[in-house]
Amino acid sequence: MQRFAALVDRLVYTSSRxxxxxxxxxxxxxxxxxxxxxALAALTDGLNFPAVKSSTIRNLLSERVDPILWTLSRDFVGxxxxxxxxxxxxxxxxxMGPPTVSEAVELLGGMTRVSVMSELPKLLDRLDPSGxxxxxxxxxxAMRIGISSRLAxxxxxxxxDVSVEDVEEYWHGLAPPYEPLFAWAAEGATxxxxxxxxxxxxxxxxxxxxxGELDLxxxxxxxxxxxxxxxxxxxxxxxxxxxxxxxxxxxxxxxMADALxxxxxxxGELLVRGSHQGGETGGxxxxxxxxxxxxxxxxxxxxxxxxPAFVRLYDVLILDGEDLRExxxxxxxxxxxxxxxxxxxxxxxxxxxxxxxxxxxxxxIREGARDDAIEGLMLKRRDSPYVAGRRTGLWYKWKRDPLxxxxxxxxxxxGSGKRSSFYSDYTFGxxxxxxxQGAELLPVGKAYFGFTDEELKQLDRYVRNHTVNRFGPxxxxxxxxxxxxxxxxxxxxxxxxxxxAMRFPRIHRIRWDKPAHEADRIASLKALIRD
Amino acid sequence: xxxxxxxxxxxxxxxxxxPAGAWIDPSRPVDRALVTHGHSDxxxxxxxxxxATPATLAIMELRYQTxxxxxxxxxxxxxxxxxxxSATYIPAGHVLGSAQILLEHAGERVIVTGDYxxxxxxxxxxxxxxxxDIFITEATFGLPVFCHPPIxxxxxxxxxxxxxxxxxxxxxxxxxxxKAQRVIAELRAAGHRDPIYLHGALERMCRLYEEHGVDLxxxxxxxxxxxxxxxxxxxxxxxxxxxxxxxxxxxxxxxAMASGWxxxxxxxxxxxxxxxxxxxxxxxxxxxxxxxxxxxxxxxxITHGREEALLRWCQLHQRRARALALVGYExxxx
Numbered sequence: 001m002q003r004f005a006a007l008v009d010r011l012v013y014t015s016s017r018x019x020x021x022x023x024x025x026x027x028x029x030x031x032x033x034x035x036x037x038x039a040l041a042a043l044t045d046g047l048n049f050p051a052v053k054s055s056t057i058r059n060l061l062s063e064r065v066d067p068i069l070w071t072l073s074r075d076f077v078g079x080x081x082x083x084x085x086x087x088x089x090x091x092x093x094x095x096m097g098p099p100t101v102s103e104a105v106e107l108l109g110g111m112t113r114v115s116v117m118s119e120l121p122k123l124l125d126r127l128d129p130s131g132x133x134x135x136x137x138x139x140x141x142a143m144r145i146g147i148s149s150r151l152a153x154x155x156x157x158x159x160x161d162v163s164v165e166d167v168e169e170y171w172h173g174l175a176p177p178y179e180p181l182f183a184w185a186a187e188g189a190t191x192x193x194x195x196x197x198x199x200x201x202x203x204x205x206x207x208x209x210x211x212g213e214l215d216l217x218x219x220x221x222x223x224x225x226x227x228x229x230x231x232x233x234x235x236x237x238x239x240x241x242x243x244x245x246x247x248x249x250x251x252x253x254x255x256m257a258d259a260l261x262x263x264x265x266x267x268g269e270l271l272v273r274g275s276h277q278g279g280e281t282g283g284x285x286x287x288x289x290x291x292x293x294x295x296x297x298x299x300x301x302x303x304x305x306x307x308p309a310f311v312r313l314y315d316v317l318i319l320d321g322e323d324l325r326e327x328x329x330x331x332x333x334x335x336x337x338x339x340x341x342x343x344x345x346x347x348x349x350x351x352x353x354x355x356x357x358x359x360x361x362x363x364x365i366r367e368g369a370r371d372d373a374i375e376g377l378m379l380k381r382r383d384s385p386y387v388a389g390r391r392t393g394l395w396y397k398w399k400r401d402p403l404x405x406x407x408x409x410x411x412x413x414x415g416s417g418k419r420s421s422f423y424s425d426y427t428f429g430x431x432x433x434x435x436x437q438g439a440e441l442l443p444v445g446k447a448y449f450g451f452t453d454e455e456l457k458q459l460d461r462y463v464r465n466h467t468v469n470r471f472g473p474x475x476x477x478x479x480x481x482x483x484x485x486x487x488x489x490x491x492x493x494x495x496x497x498x499x500x501a502m503r504f505p506r507i508h509r510i511r512w513d514k515p516a517h518e519a520d521r522i523a524s525l526k527a528l529i530r531d
Numbered sequence: 532x533x534x535x536x537x538x539x540x541x542x543x544x545x546x547x548x549x550p551a552g553a554w555i556d557p558s559r560p561v562d563r564a565l566v567t568h569g570h571s572d573x574x575x576x577x578x579x580x581x582x583a584t585p586a587t588l589a590i591m592e593l594r595y596q597t598x599x600x601x602x603x604x605x606x607x608x609x610x611x612x613x614x615x616x617s618a619t620y621i622p623a624g625h626v627l628g629s630a631q632i633l634l635e636h637a638g639e640r641v642i643v644t645g646d647y648x649x650x651x652x653x654x655x656x657x658x659x660x661x662x663x664d665i666f667i668t669e670a671t672f673g674l675p676v677f678c679h680p681p682i683x684x685x686x687x688x689x690x691x692x693x694x695x696x697x698x699x700x701x702x703x704x705x706x707x708x709x710k711a712q713r714v715i716a717e718l719r720a721a722g723h724r725d726p727i728y729l730h731g732a733l734e735r736m737c738r739l740y741e742e743h744g745v746d747l748x749x750x751x752x753x754x755x756x757x758x759x760x761x762x763x764x765x766x767x768x769x770x771x772x773x774x775x776x777x778x779x780x781x782x783x784x785x786x787a788m789a790s791g792w793x794x795x796x797x798x799x800x801x802x803x804x805x806x807x808x809x810x811x812x813x814x815x816x817x818x819x820x821x822x823x824x825x826x827x828x829x830x831x832x833i834t835h836g837r838e839e840a841l842l843r844w845c846q847l848h849q850r851r852a853r854a855l856a857l858v859g860y861e862x863x864x865x
Binding site for chain 1: 674675676678774775776778779794795796797799800803804805806807837839840843844847
């Protein structure tokens, strides 16, 4: 438990992603089973002990600490578990040494709402403040130390030098403490068998097409749709829908879960019906409409009727018990086309292959797609197997050129980690009318990348020399510097004063030369809205 | 005969010693000031006469470039300050020169602690428990969550960090008066002989400590060296410089801070500290309550910090106590 507590403490104080990965990887390598598996589950919020609640901790402390002193302390510290870990009185009698993580998990798992009041104190007595903090956080399932499951998987892959895609695939079938996963990664044992379980299979991803041409005899082109990439799995009599990160989003799209009844694993783009994004077989609404459906745990009938979801299929990984991932894309494509009649048409359509005589014509088609809210084109090697992750040379994404706008730097905020001494997060705005007639700047977006380290230094210096106001970590500038901001699309938004929200803005160029009054107006950004 | 203790009066800008026309640690200029120690929230310039230990006066001179009206008083020396009041300066163990002030008048004894701690500190003599009727105590860390670990553990953590990443440096934010010198002295006591690098703002105070007999070993100014010279080294700066542009000249610094506040995770995170070191020059909760018990005054007055909790403790332990509302004392970067 002390090693785990030390890890938790280090993670709390570490902001760099790489440093977090190194800390977790080191812990996983150096810690024996089953402790490391329980720790991994704790870090990724994979543990739940119903007997231990935040109120349990308060009740235990109220028996030991004066209530006024408790309240004053809790208010100052700001966290119940941390306050309790600091206030817990040292035991008067000799106690057993600190528990291992697995012993703690076992004891916590055995506690009931009644026994917890006598059993949890025994466990707390055996730990120092740091250990008590880690134990209480683990027990209440509220680590909240910025460790996503993706980060934990990457750390696991780093620790044992295995591919993160394999980790993703095997992880999903297992429960803590994941001993078969460690046996496979650390000792080279046979990987866990997932066939027939409705688990996530890692996505095949694409590299951006930087320059050069591809031979269309070797590569097929498809539209890259602006929705969310999903994997639909129907295996073992159950349907699950996974997002790109492997999160289960089945509950968010119940109509899709009901629509797949064939044993299959399908890859596609989830969209909602609408008049834009024409496509060939029924339109889809823009990403903005889809956002109405995202992140909801329960979905109302009204939502289902107003924003009905469907999936535009790209690929088939497993069908009728047969794993097709080793087959060439062209063969999988044929199987997918043959599958379409078996699927309900109101919930599934097929992502069409874009035909072009040559690469130049394909380029013209891509440019012409500007009006549809299509992200660009996908180019897939006709003989490519379906492999997890990004494999060079197999799939490319060829996004259409970004939209750009000239905006004025308004506010700058300090970054974190390596950038903590730099003003590196920039809020920029456009004019709400003619700047020579007294128009004002309204913020339209925020970006913190797209510039080089050298440019960051220049920008930091610029911000410091052009500050007119300070608000904590934020500085207001004199609004004299113009950024050329690139973005993927722009949408109407009621949340912003400017009435619009950019998708994926980044600093494209710094226009040291351009006077602020020549920056763009809100109206010209609004003209780009395609909602 | 005046009412008991009517000669000592807490006023918003300091404790007023009425018959002597003097104030203790006044936050605005007065004719006569009795100053407990050199931290800027206690020691301000501009008084007509300033009575303090020689070390505190030297610190004040360094900070305010003035020595007008300075009246030195040695530890344990009793000084008649007028109106039948005598003052005795007693070690408080807080920083170099820090003192509690024992005031005696008509057989009544009052102690004003200023800031103090009970832990050993190689840079100043230890707090001496002295009986009194009224004990006026600080309460900076007056919450039961504050329990400063033994300093050896924290120094060990610091040395482990530098050993674990010899290509980087550890940048320790430490209050310029007291904390910085104590950290250096403790590092030396732990056998760390390497040169320690300093932010320019710490140099003069370190020199002053050395002039007062505190050996700090080899100290170097960051500005005199190159980035590569400082790999594997410990660098000290004032807390305000931790995330400042100044730190860019250091080799991938690990940000540390030596402060009692580092006991609370959120406090460390707010300052973007990666390596919190719980090192304080103030009494923690256990020291505060133990000191009240040992001094065993008839009444305890609580000045600055988290008075409420210490007041509650006194109530729970049937001790007479009151909280004073003094202005101008800050939660310094202890």
